Amino acid sequence: MPSVKAERAARTRQKILLAAAEVFDETGYEKAAVTQVVERAGLTLGALYFHFGSKQGLAEALMNAQPTTIEPHLESTGLQRVVDITLVWADRMKRDPILRAGVRLAVEQGSHGMNDASSFEEWRTLMRSHLDVARADGELRAAVDPDQLARFVVGACTGMQVYSQLATQRADLMERVQDMWELLLPSVARESLADEIQVDSERVPAS
Amino acid sequence: MPSVKAERAARTRQKILLAAAEVFDETGYEKAAVTQVVERAGLTLGALYFHFGSKQGLAEALMNAQPTTIEPHLESTGLQRVVDITLVWADRMKRDPILRAGVRLAVEQGSHGMNDASSFEEWRTLMRSHLDVARADGELRAAVDPDQLARFVVGACTGMQVYSQLATQRADLMERVQDMWELLLPSVARESLADEIQVDSERVPAS
Structure with a gap:
């Protein structure tokens, strides 16, 4: 059974992914800003970098999702x-x-x-x-x-x-x-x- | 029969198109510079704008060629x-x-x-x-x-x-x-x- 902590991490990851999807879909990769993504997700830059490493890591996760x-x-x-x-x-x-x-x-x-x-x-x-x-x-x-x-x-x-x-x-x-x-x-x-x-x-x- | 002038214009247009193709193919649209295109073609910016109007006009001509x-x-x-x-x-x-x-x-x-x-x-x-x-x-x-x-x-x-x-x-x-x-x-x-x-x-x- 996943722990409460693991479940929370999965939810955070999904929130970032969804916010990033909206931003990339609207503006394309080049113009998308990670600050815009975390603002929309209501989270911190630290959380984004913890889960995806970089803007490119985020893009790769989206392509593979x-x-x-x-x-x-x-x-x-x-x-x-x-x-x-x-x-x-x-x-x-x-x-x-x-x-x-x-x-x-x-x-x-x-x-x-x-x-x-x-x-x-x-x-x-x-x-x-x-x-x-x-x-x-x-x-x-x-x-x-x-x-x-x-x-x-x-x-x-x-x-x-x-x-x-x-x-x-x-x-x-x-x-x-x-x-x-x-x-x-x-x-x-x-x-x-x-x-x-x-x-x-x-x-x-x-x- | 096309005049000498019309033939020269067609050659100039083709030279610019080929140089632009090489530049766009190598670097993509965003990073391509019109100055780079005319340098490679051995022509002037004036000639490029006369024939294609703008960088986007050049890209459109290439897509349609x-x-x-x-x-x-x-x-x-x-x-x-x-x-x-x-x-x-x-x-x-x-x-x-x-x-x-x-x-x-x-x-x-x-x-x-x-x-x-x-x-x-x-x-x-x-x-x-x-x-x-x-x-x-x-x-x-x-x-x-x-x-x-x-x-x-x-x-x-x-x-x-x-x-x-x-x-x-x-x-x-x-x-x-x-x-x-x-x-x-x-x-x-x-x-x-x-x-x-x-x-x-x-x-x-x-x-």
Whole structure:
């Protein structure tokens, strides 16, 4: 059982992360100030440095927190779960500041001197684990390599998000994700399964 | 016939664009200085402002110059041409500074206050025009909408590039583009055509 002290530390960490997400999402990495983050969190600079070490450490934690904001909302398995992850992601991108800041920081990191693929690799590993289940359950066509498909889906989602944000402030992101699956499912799912997989935005829990 | 003066102006414009591409590609938008650009081009600040108006005007011109660096290298039609555009693009990203700067600026523009989807829409219009030919020539499956497919390919290429750059400094970009077509072609090309379309990097002219 976690001690009262450990629980308090976890709460403090989460408060800082949320405040930082809001600040990074609003202003981008370069213009964000750690003083602004701790003011918004109602905490001290000491707490921020204790938990995250630096502004860059905070950005890294946000980039890597992305999948944890998605997984709790899901119950499916295999290929349906991979589809669901992308649907929940498209929905949460509209209103979850931690997810939004994480994606923004990951995509724009080149412009502030970071060069870290680990948040992408984390998504890929997550997708891959569910595609391995899909493979074991006979859901995939023989030619499909779960790892390559996972890599492609992560890359495609990243780019659809950048494009959708610039073109429509993400209003059409869900539709773009659905288009992706309409294009991919006939190639990757075994014959009779492609029509069974649901790509309906109704699948996304209201949260 | 263009006058000598018009030709000189076009050459000057191109010189500035190439120098700017190198500077933006090396340092990113924020740190790039227009004085550095004109020094490298061997020209004056007056010439830069005459042709591009401002640093942001220069960045916009670079973002929109992307497709013009690809089209001269191609001769195919329809679906094969769309595949070829992405293969040439993956190859040129490794060594064409104008293309590289254009992509970098387009993806990172949020971090320097720009919000312009036009370079994405230009790629989409280009892809769409060749997919309309593919549709007219009976190359596409009935369910495929050329415009949605064009939108998806542009988004997917954007994201594959970001991910590939961070993971391998673009060493695997060509392989990722080939993976995309292996996943998409069975769904989008009419039955017997899918195997005829060539996705071989040998198709890319040596420049």
